[in-house]
Amino acid sequence: MTALVAAVTALALTLVTAGAAQATEYRYWSFWQQDKGGAWVYATQGPSVARPDDGDVEGFRFAVSADSRSAVRPRGAADFDTICADTPARGGSKRIAVVVDFGTPGDATGGETPPKTRTACARVGSDATTADALSAVAKPLRYNSSALLCAISGYPKNGCGEPVSGKESKGEDSGGKDSGGKDSGGEDSGGEASAGERGSGTADGSGDGGGPSVGLLAGVGAIVALGAAAVWQARRRRG
Template identity: 45%
Template sequence: MTAHRTARLVLSLLAGFLLAGTVATVTATAAQAEDGYRFWGYYQWTNGQWAFSQKGADAYVPADGAVEGWRFALGGAKPRVPRAAGDFEAICGKTPAETGKKRVAVVVDPGTPEDAAAGETPGQATGTCVVTDPASNGAKILAAVGPVRIEKGLTCGVAGYPAKGCGDQVKNINVPATDAQVTLQIGASVGSSAKPSPAASSEEDSSTPWTGIIIAIVVVALLAGGGLILSRRRSAAK
């Protein structure tokens, strides 16, 4: 086992212990000061709730129709799961299935301002449908959503957030009893080979150039005809 894989396994196991009992909702209790870590947690949507992944993203291969979740947070003795449900239909429902590929919905939640390190500002939680090879693992799928910063084999930044730091220990953190749910910003699907059909021009728009040309021809013909008649009348008058 390489040093990178060892480091990833250690942090995953540590996070698993810290996030024991990973469920989407927990019983509200008073926030208590404790020591924890600031990191990206990796989850799968299972049986209607988020569950902390028992494998690293480079070792887990989600199936077609799966929902992957990433949440940046201060992790203590309770789960800090993504703050939105893993709704596959909402994220991938408008993306057509493709032969020989799979669709995986990915929820990326940068967390709250309280989770952020000094000088960092988390963005909005997003949902992205990734169309990819059936053998693609969680790491490859996440990389399709946005740039991933890896240090010592660990996922440290997603789409530029945070800009620095990786699994930093934080003393005396106050983890809220619950996290308010958020609405995902659903982005365009990635990896799909299907191209959107061009917007069809209206019949009126498509006929406009020809209509103008025909009108111009008629006007010229009328003017020419009128001129010819006027010329003949003048000749007759002479």
């Protein structure tokens, strides 16, 4: 009986380990939106679908991450009134503050040097999407055949959402605090973002964080339940 329980436990641990090993990191542009409190939130829609309002702040960050919960936010101060101070309101259009963080050297593709973070105020039509606003201030943009955003202002020159090894994602960065003292998504000197700097939203319903998936845990639970049932049946026969 003890051997059966041990076997079930070993199988469960094997599944958990296998699930953790399947976590893959990708090098890509993540899309963020600023909430009313000035905090970055991982966007739930793609930039070609999202339609921001006048006064909104939209951000993009190039980095390596496995999912939305491990993604790092754009760095630096991002205040609409500051970014769009020289762009007055005008009827029939809207103003969108755009922040583009090109990331760290450790996240760069093929040894490229990332440009400095840029901010710009895009004046676009009242029905424009975030992609329209980005195109207005950060050309050239590059997309792949699946309409995935691959490059902003020509960066990076190559690649598009490709998986990377753990060694490739270790870079150096400097911490970031905006002028109001709020955390703005900066990373520590080792290039690893702290828990407070990583996103917690879900993009397209696919982000499940860095832990085991719900499906994996359910499978482990089913195996443990089957093992318990086998133990109960054996005891019942002996009785």
